[in-house]
Amino acid sequence: xxxxxxxxxxxxxxxxxxxxxxxxxxxxxxxxxxxxxxxxxxxxxxxxxxxxxxxxxxxxxxxxxxxxxxxxxxxxxxxxxxxxxxxxxxxxxxxxxxxxxxxxxxxxxxxxxxxxxxxxxxxxxxxxxxxxxxxxxxxxxxxxxxxxxxxxxxxxxxxxxxxxxxxxxxxxxxxxxxxxxxxxxxxxxxxxxxxxxxxxxxxxxxxxxxxxxxxxxxxxxxxxxxxxxxxxxxxxxxxxxxxxxxxxxxxxxxxxxxxxxxxxxxxxxxxxxxxxxxxxxxxxxxxxxxxxxxxxxxxxxxx
Numbered sequence: 001x002x003x004x005x006x007x008x009x010x011x012x013x014x015x016x017x018x019x020x021x022x023x024x025x026x027x028x029x030x031x032x033x034x035x036x037x038x039x040x041x042x043x044x045x046x047x048x049x050x051x052x053x054x055x056x057x058x059x060x061x062x063x064x065x066x067x068x069x070x071x072x073x074x075x076x077x078x079x080x081x082x083x084x085x086x087x088x089x090x091x092x093x094x095x096x097x098x099x100x101x102x103x104x105x106x107x108x109x110x111x112x113x114x115x116x117x118x119x120x121x122x123x124x125x126x127x128x129x130x131x132x133x134x135x136x137x138x139x140x141x142x143x144x145x146x147x148x149x150x151x152x153x154x155x156x157x158x159x160x161x162x163x164x165x166x167x168x169x170x171x172x173x174x175x176x177x178x179x180x181x182x183x184x185x186x187x188x189x190x191x192x193x194x195x196x197x198x199x200x201x202x203x204x205x206x207x208x209x210x211x212x213x214x215x216x217x218x219x220x221x222x223x224x225x226x227x228x229x230x231x232x233x234x235x236x237x238x239x240x241x242x243x244x245x246x247x248x249x250x251x252x253x254x255x256x257x258x259x260x261x262x263x264x265x266x267x268x269x270x271x272x273x274x275x276x277x278x279x280x281x282x283x284x285x286x287x288x289x290x291x292x293x294x295x296x297x298x299x300x301x302x303x
Contacts, residue, residue, distance in 0.1 A: 016032045018032065256271040
């Protein structure tokens with residue numbers, strides 16, 4: 001440290017580890033990262049997914065009424081939203097015989113690195129998805145951010161450590177909530193096509209890229225979007241902020257927009273994925289000892 005104004009680098013940025021000790025979140029192992037501009041909490045207990053993000057002290061992410069919990073009750077009772085909820089590797093969406101959005105998020109991460117230096121913040125972990133006489137999928141997750149930066153970068157390398165070919169699927173459920181998400185907000189994409197998932201989504205098609213006011217018991221809408229460019233933005237002019245999600249389109253060729261404009265469940269999901277949902281679902285195959293890479297970047301800026 002050569003700056004004489006600074007006695008401790010934690011005045012500028014930090015990485016801290018702690019365990020929550022009370023309430024419904026008791027037992028959650030957290031890595032709290034702060035670049036000085038953007039703060040993000042990583043959930044070691046749940047696959048090193050991103051719990052919450054704050055930009056200049058304001059919340060960006062959606063947090064459901066379930067909160068963060070250690071236990072794994074049925075999906076509807078444990079889905080917390082969070083900034084990032086990784087779905088897979090065995091299933092995604094709702095499919096008969098499988099857990100909703102798969103089992104990845106139920107897996108504890110083995111953290112191998114968590115540091116903050118003048119070069120930036122780096123957190124690395126291994127997440128193992130395996131079964132006796134079955135699969136052996138190993139995810140190496142690396143999350144980085146520059147000091148003073150407004151971007152979180154996620155790099156996942158999935159390797160099939162088995163001696164036979166293995167199937168996988170993955171969906172990155174990125175979730176925005178109030179105050180970032182608010183009436184008048186706009187979703188911006190370069191869309192080649194947009195397909196509503198349900199009759200209600202089709203009826204609300206004219207609002208596909210609009211954020212409306214919350215209404216009690218409003219049914220969720222979901223759209224399958226073919227993007228010309230692997231990125232999606234959300235702009236809140238009232239707040240004066242923009243959220244930009246970029247991802248590796250070669251390994252995440254599909255994209256889902258999920259909106260819940262219901263009072264008390266007010267959320268927007270931007271979801272790059274390896275395959276379509278419902279009737280278009282398919283697995284990808286990794287050869288024995290083969291690997292595939294996935295990349296995401298999440299940026300919050302003023303406009």
